[in-house]
Amino acid sequence: MNIITKRTVLHYIDRYPTAKTALLSWLKEFWLANFNDFNELKHVYGNSSVLAGHRVIFNIKGNDFRLIVSVNFSARAAYVIWFGPHWEYDKIDASEIKHIEIKI
Numbered sequence: 266m267n268i269i270t271k272r273t274v275l276h277y278i279d280r281y282p283t284a285k286t287a288l289l290s291w292l293k294e295f296w297l298a299n300f301n302d303f304n305e306l307k308h309v310y311g312n313s314s315v316l317a318g319h320r321v322i323f324n325i326k327g328n329d330f331r332l333i334v335s336v337n338f339s340a341r342a343a344y345v346i347w348f349g350p351h352w353e354y355d356k357i358d359a360s361e362i363k364h365i366e367i368k369i
Contacts, residue, residue: 266298270345277348287326295343302338316360320346333359
């Protein structure tokens with residue numbers, strides 16, 4: 266799967282260094298994957314959740330962090346929308362939060 270916003274992932278690694286190894290592992294694993302639909306994704310990421318608008322929530326580093334990604338299965342592409350610790354995730358609406366443009 267092509268991850269369109271790799272720069273965003275790097276930003277979050279800088280922001281949350283304790284999640285670096287887990288987030289990079291997810292990035293590599295997801296990039297190498299080839300999912301046709303949510304069912305195939307769910308087979309690999311059993312604890313993921315799907316929301317309206319093709320958004321998928323991943324647990325990163327156990328239950329410590331959440332990653333919100335928009336997935337287009339037919340284009341084999343994903344777009345990172347949001348990443349943060351569980352306590353911040355509890356304060357947002359995962360179906361409505363917008364991607365913040367990261368400038369490096």
